[in-house]
Structure formats: C-alpha cells, structure tokens
Amino acid sequence: MKRLFKHTYLTFRFFIIAIAFVVLFILAYLYPGLLEIASLLFFVAVGLVLIDLILLFKQKGISASRILPEKLSNGDDNPIEITLQNNYNFKTDLLLIDEMPFQYQKRDFEIKTQLNKHDKKKITYTLRPLERGEYYFGNLNVYVNSPIGLVTRRFQFAKDAMVPNYPSFLQLRKYMLLAFSNKLFEYGLKKIRRIGHTMEFEQIKDYVTGDDIRNINWKATAKRNQLMVNQFQDERSQPIYSVIDKGRAMKMPFEGLSLLDYAINATLVISNVALKKQDKAGMFTFSRKVENKVVAERRPSQMNKILETLYNVNTDFSESDFSRLYIDIKRSLTQRGLLLLYTNFETLDALHRQLPYLQAIAKNHLLVVIFFENTELHKLTNLEAHNTFDIFQKTIAEKFMYEKKLIVNELQKHGIQSILTAPEHLTINTINKYLEIKARGLI
Structure with a gap:
C-alpha cells in the first residue's frame, strides 16, 4: 500500500472531472432531479479510477535504462541515450524527467513520448558541459498513463551515476x-x-627533374657519375x-x-x-x-x-x-x-x-x-x-x-x-x- 501511494499521482484530467462533479452536485442541490444522475456518474468515475490503478500496478509496467558515456567532453555536445520498454498490454503515454547534474541548474527538463504495447524505443538527448569535474546524475523518472488517463504511475531507474567531464x-x-x-x-x-630547408638529413637519391639543384651532393655525384641530391625531412x-x-x-x-x-x-x-x-x-x-x-x-x-x-x-x-x-x-x-x-x-x-x-x-x-x-x-x-x-x-x-x-x-x-x-x-x-x-x- 505504501508503494502504491508513493508512486501514484493524479492527472490534470482527474481534477477536471472532480471539478465537474462539484459543479454537478451543487446543481443537484438546486435541482434535486440531478442528484441520482450525479451519484451514478460519481460511482462510474470511482470505478474508472480503480480500473486505472489496476491496469497500471498489476503488470510489470515499464523498463528503462540510461546509457552514459564513460566520460564527457568539455564544451561539446555529448549524447545521452535512454532505452524504454513497454511491458503493458496497451498503449501508454510517457513523461521522462531525468535528474541532471547540478551544474546545469535545469529543473524543467522533460521528454514526452508514446509507446505501443510491448514496444521498445531509444531516445537520445545531448548535454554540453562547460565546467571540468564530476557530473552526478540523479534518478531517471518515468511517469506512465494508461488510455483512461486519470492516474499516473511513477517508475524510477538509474540512480546516482557519476561521469567525469574531461577536456574536449x-x-x-x-x-x-x-x-x-x-x-x-x-x-x-x-x-x-x-619555405627554406630543414636540417634533418634523410637520404641521398638520384636527381630527377624538379629537385632543388642546391641540394646536389657533388661527392656522391662524382662517385656514381650521375647527379645525386640530398633529401631532407622535417x-x-x-x-x-x-x-x-x-x-x-x-x-x-x-x-x-x-x-x-x-x-x-x-x-x-x-x-x-x-x-x-x-x-x-x-x-x-x-x-x-x-x-x-x-x-x-x-x-x-x-x-x-x-x-x-x-x-x-x-x-x-x-x-x-x-x-x-x-x-x-x-x-x-x-x-x-x-x-x-x-x-x-x-x-x-x-x-x-x-x-x-x-x-x-x-x-x-x-x-x-x-x-x-x-x-x-x-x-x-x-x-x-x-x-x-x-x-x-x-x-x-x-x-x-x-x-x-x-x-x-x-x-x-x-x-x-x-x-x-x-x-x-x-x-x-x-x-x-x-x-x-x-x-x-x-x-
């Protein structure tokens, strides 16, 4: 039960319906004929919430992992990869919130996506670090909605990962x-x-058209009876x-x-x-x-x-x-x-x-x-x-x-x-x- 309450959140759609019921019951006070309809709809809504909870918590749900590089490159765009697996028997709406290192001071990072039943997906985003040092990642939070969409279940993965940020x-x-x-x-x-000549000698070779005549080795030329030139390297x-x-x-x-x-x-x-x-x-x-x-x-x-x-x-x-x-x-x-x-x-x-x-x-x-x-x-x-x-x-x-x-x-x-x-x-x-x-x- 504790796990249920800890990882369960009510959606915006739930609160819209709740407000609608408040208005409906106020109207039923003025028009008593609406009370029976409002009560029936209320029990239907409670039943949908229970069904939504059963759908989300009865099965294994979502599997996810964050794949980090061995080290980050300072001043460059570094790819961060997230893999998602939908183990539900229905299509889900997902909201990903990755807890980024404190150096970014980014509190509104989120990715919205959808997964068909038993579908798998890879999502990649980039980070550009600007300070050398250790970058600590927090939890990878995945919020899941069923097709009913009244309740959200939270999954948490990849806790406390550290990646050093090295020069580029x-x-x-x-x-x-x-x-x-x-x-x-x-x-x-x-x-x-x-420009000019380097000083490190490499070899003596036969002269070919285009060689610098200033590099002619006259001693070697006299011995071989043909033009020879010195060749240099950097x-x-x-x-x-x-x-x-x-x-x-x-x-x-x-x-x-x-x-x-x-x-x-x-x-x-x-x-x-x-x-x-x-x-x-x-x-x-x-x-x-x-x-x-x-x-x-x-x-x-x-x-x-x-x-x-x-x-x-x-x-x-x-x-x-x-x-x-x-x-x-x-x-x-x-x-x-x-x-x-x-x-x-x-x-x-x-x-x-x-x-x-x-x-x-x-x-x-x-x-x-x-x-x-x-x-x-x-x-x-x-x-x-x-x-x-x-x-x-x-x-x-x-x-x-x-x-x-x-x-x-x-x-x-x-x-x-x-x-x-x-x-x-x-x-x-x-x-x-x-x-x-x-x-x-x-x-």
Whole structure:
C-alpha cells in the first residue's frame, strides 16, 4: 500500500472531472432531479479510477535504462541515450524527467513520448558541459498513463551515476587526421607554403627533374657519375610546450566556456598533433607559480598523462606572475623548443608590463603568444547606432579592437610571434601556426 501511494499521482484530467462533479452536485442541490444522475456518474468515475490503478500496478509496467558515456567532453555536445520498454498490454503515454547534474541548474527538463504495447524505443538527448569535474546524475523518472488517463504511475531507474567531464577529447579526434594530412585549409584556413630547408638529413637519391639543384651532393655525384641530391625531412623530436596562463585574465567566458577551458581544450589537441608529428609534447600552467608540469616526451602514455593533468587544473584566477614564469623556464627548459603561451591582453599597457619577461623567454625559445579577440565587441561594432550613447559605445568598442591589433604589432616588433584569435577558432589557428612553424623550419 505504501508503494502504491508513493508512486501514484493524479492527472490534470482527474481534477477536471472532480471539478465537474462539484459543479454537478451543487446543481443537484438546486435541482434535486440531478442528484441520482450525479451519484451514478460519481460511482462510474470511482470505478474508472480503480480500473486505472489496476491496469497500471498489476503488470510489470515499464523498463528503462540510461546509457552514459564513460566520460564527457568539455564544451561539446555529448549524447545521452535512454532505452524504454513497454511491458503493458496497451498503449501508454510517457513523461521522462531525468535528474541532471547540478551544474546545469535545469529543473524543467522533460521528454514526452508514446509507446505501443510491448514496444521498445531509444531516445537520445545531448548535454554540453562547460565546467571540468564530476557530473552526478540523479534518478531517471518515468511517469506512465494508461488510455483512461486519470492516474499516473511513477517508475524510477538509474540512480546516482557519476561521469567525469574531461577536456574536449571529441575535438581532439576531429582535428587529429586533418592536422596530420595538412587538410586544415578545408576548414577555411590558408594552405601553407614550405619555405627554406630543414636540417634533418634523410637520404641521398638520384636527381630527377624538379629537385632543388642546391641540394646536389657533388661527392656522391662524382662517385656514381650521375647527379645525386640530398633529401631532407622535417626536423623531429623538438620539445613543444603548451604554457597556460590560469590567472584572472583567463576567467572571461565566451558562450559559457571560460578562456582557460578554451586553452585547455586547444592544449590537448595540439599535444596530440605534436606527438603524431614525432615531436615531444609537454605542458605547464602558471599564475602565482608554475604548476601542473608535464615534461615534454614522446612516450605512448604521454597523451593520457597530459589529459589527466589538464582535467585536474584548478585555479582561483589570481594575478599572473610572468617573472616567476621566466625564472622557471630559464631553470628547467635547457633545450630550445616551441612555447605556445595561452594568455590574454586587453590593453597595450598590460602587454608592456609583461613584455620584458616575454622578450627574455624569446631569447632562448621560439615563443608564440596566443591571445583572444573579444567577439562581443565585434557584435557591438556591427550594430546600427540610433543615438549618442550608441555612437559612444561603438567608438569605445572599436578602440579596444584596434588596441588588440597594436598588441600584435608590438610583439612582432620585438621578434615575438603571436596569434590573435576568436575563442571558438583557437584550436584550428593554433594547429595551423604549429604546422607553419614546422614547414618553415623555425625549430
């Protein structure tokens, strides 16, 4: 009996009929001839409620399960699958309420569907997580109505499931093959023209039309009595470090995802691309001090190590100390390598405060400073101005956008490469820059 009351709910149709009976009995008080009809209809309604309860509780009812991925991909649409099985001998109306993790703060999520007798159905919906960490799912509640529709029975399944939310491994799979085959231009990026010569010798081969005559090996030519040329390949085993600023400048959100998480997702992808290109991949973060350090290596387990480290990156978004960063790089990174520094500068003054440290780092390493466009400013400058206040807002927005371009010029003037990118294009632009640097033989 306790189970009956705990899982039984009255429907909207039940209350409509109840109100109709109240009105009917009031009318029967005024017109006594209606009392007999009202009493008969009342007992019929009570009988229908009892029949509805018997139909819903006599049989096994509904079977359901929630199929969760092993881990969620941060910032991506992750599919959640629900399977339903109708064990009743009649068609049912179902209302699904999945208790989602508290990070979503979503209390009105529901799915309505129907199942024919002994029918089975799969329902899929997507979740887009925006914070790394553990996501706890509650009960999967299924509310069932019979064709009578006066009473609802509740079923509960899949209690207390936890799924970790990792940096975007779906994005990693998306760009891995594209980067490895240099097909990123299909996504709207320019093709990269190879410039100069790399330094890693591969073999001596016969000269064919089209080979660079500057690579002719005259000693081998004299021995074989035919033209021979040296063949080179891309330099490999170069250390590639992703350096992530986790200070307050990286707290700004775009489309719900912070700049820090955009940088973390890009770091995962570029590390995998570097390993596929036979380079060593590593990373570390900094704010008040350098943390989460993974030494650049080419071990098979390197990607798992980087993934777990990125998953556990935590910060209070304090002020970043670039002098501490320079000292740590000076002490620990003795071999010249490529440093991809993810940070953000909103003004030229902010850059000038850190520029001496960036110049010092760039003396011993190839430094690429990656910072972000404010896409909200783009939207503001494209709006039509209707009054003086709108003109004032557009002018300020254009000033900040122009200052970002000045930052790029200032870095270039001091021999530091940079990427100014919208957050959503960060991964593509970073991969393209890495491929360009490799093609030009800069490391």
